[in-house]
Amino acid sequence: MNCEQAKTQMLGGTIPGENQGEEFAAHLASCETCRNESSRIGALWQSLDLLPVEEPSGKVRERFYEMLGAYRQGQASVTMPVKQAWPRMIWQVAAAAALLAVGLGIGYGVHEDRSRPELVQLREEVASMRQLVALSLMQQQSASDRLRGVSWSYQVEPSDEEVMKQLVTTVNHDPNVNVRLAAVDALRPFTGSPATHLMARNAVIEALPKQTTPIVQVALIDFLAELKERNAAPELRRLVSDPDIDSGVRKRAEWALERMQ
């Protein structure tokens, strides 16, 4: 064994499953340079073990079991008897075939993705999983679960119409104010996507007259002001002139109207 070969063996005795062997020991016995180097490097290698170990917070476990639970629930809800499922399956197969044709067309046009079709497929699968978890959580009994579902919605593509519609339903009908407020915020990414921005903007405009809780009304008004959504002006004017509306909401609506001009 020469010095070059010995260098790759220097950490052998300290790595699981590795053995330095007799040849290496014989080389060290005859080469002082390698002996010194092996001793220095071995000591440094051992001292790495003394570095403090960082531990994750309890949130990691909590989030994992929440994800696992939501996934299992989502899976159970999409499983149905074959007899019930077949008419739906025909449509699904037809839709999948149509999507495949469109996908192939796009694939041939987009050089970058054409080279890695498996990556495109994996990305799509991950996206549908995130959608499943978000939708499943948003339909739970517990408000904290629904709140988590709203948080998960940030992980789906902002072009995901189904998740956007569920968020709108949550804004309009969820009995819990905190969940409604969180859903208003979660709609923001959807107003930036070409696929959903019109639907999302209209949904926010339509949600405003349905709300009676001042804090949610203010959140929606702020959102509309931020979007400079002029189509919301009639509803904002109605709020300003309605004496039964909370004074804070009226002021905010007035402010939003000024901002839109």
Add this chain to the structure above:
Amino acid sequence: MAEVGAGQVARLAVLFERHHRALFRYFVSMNGNREVAEDLVQEVFFRMLRYRTSYDPAQSFTAWMYQIARNAGVDQVRKRGSAQVVDIDSFVDRRAELVSASPGPEESASRGQDLALLRRAMDRLPEDKREILVLSRFQGMKHEDIAEVLGCEVGTVKVRVYRAIRALEQIYFALEKEKAS
């Protein structure tokens, strides 16, 4: 994992309990941000669930898991972009404080300082060298598994581990000199 792949999804909890700490340490060592590391641990188990049927029981589970972890880490960096990159100097200082802050006798304080220096040296290593040390030293992975994760020969792994530890040694002594002067 084979059981999870066969549909016993709840068994993923066993793998989580067994591996989430090691994964967390891998991510913290690689990116230095606890919050991001926790998100990435979650992401790895999410992907395991998603790609469970692609797991081949003949393959090393550890290697498969770290392949997923590496991909999740790369995707996360892409997603965040350069604007979100952690300020390495402040991160190094924070960890150096963490290491040297432990109270104790003089000897232990001095050892704490040495370890703080070692930590800084680790953080200054180029990412590929740091990764191979983290995998082989902190995660205790076999060379064969590392070779599978990195997609190279076992011999290459040995050479790369050696080069990484040598690079660490050089950085460590340079820092020590800097401190003494």
